[in-house]
Amino acid sequence: MISYRTGKALDLDAVIDLYVASTLGERRPVGDRARMQRMLAEANLVVTAWDGELLVGISRSLSDFAHATYLADLAVRVSHQRLGIGQELIRLTQVEGGPETMIVLLAAPKAVEYYPHVGFERHDSAWVLRPGQTCRRK
Numbered sequence: 001m002i003s004y005r006t007g008k009a010l011d012l013d014a015v016i017d018l019y020v021a022s023t024l025g026e027r028r029p030v031g032d033r034a035r036m037q038r039m040l041a042e043a044n045l046v047v048t049a050w051d052g053e054l055l056v057g058i059s060r061s062l063s064d065f066a067h068a069t070y071l072a073d074l075a076v077r078v079s080h081q082r083l084g085i086g087q088e089l090i091r092l093t094q095v096e097g098g099p100e101t102m103i104v105l106l107a108a109p110k111a112v113e114y115y116p117h118v119g120f121e122r123h124d125s126a127w128v129l130r131p132g133q134t135c136r137r138k
């Protein structure tokens with residue numbers, strides 16, 4: 001049986017292991033422990049899924065608990081995928097964010113079909129300023 005917890009008091013190595021075991025580690029700085037530590041420490045809404053004592057899923061977000069929750073990372077171990085864990089992590093993230101809060105995210109290439117499948121709406125005016133890109137000045 002899978003259990004769910006809210007909170008970011010997690011073992012960093014277990015979190016990094018989960019990112020790798022889900023394949024999301026291909027797109028996150030798993031080789032840079034200090035940066036991964038900051039990513040965890042500065043997130044303010046983290047929901048995790050557990051198979052006994054094994055960390056099998058994570059939803060890591062930044063929320064203002066009033067208007068918007070940015071779901072930065074959603075990851076489930078390959079061994080535990082397609083069991084509904086991702087959906088439950090999203091549901092709990094939405095509950096924790098509060099009823100007036102929308103969830104916003106950028107889908108990783110492997111998950112572009114996932115989000116519409118579970119009910120997300122595509123947004124045609126999402127914009128990103130990537131590291132190193134600068135906002136034009138007057």
Ligand SMILES: CC(C)(COP(=O)(O)OP(=O)(O)OC[C@H]1O[C@@H](n2cnc3c(N)ncnc32)[C@H](O)[C@@H]1OP(=O)(O)O)[C@@H](O)C(=O)NCCC(=O)NCCS
Pocket residue numbers: 022023024073074075076077080081082083084085086087088105106107108109110111112113114117118
């Ligand atoms: C994307 C991910 C989080 C989904 O988690 P999951 O627990 O496997 O998904 P769920 O069990 O909640 O799936 C719910 C439904 O979506 C479907 N689904 C799962 N992964 C899918 C995918 N990649 N593309 C399309 N549909 C998918 C399931 O078959 C299921 O469909 P059903 O309800 O019709 O049976 C997980 O596959 C993962 O960690 N992927 C690698 C990391 C990644 O890309 N994360 C997203 C970062 S934005």
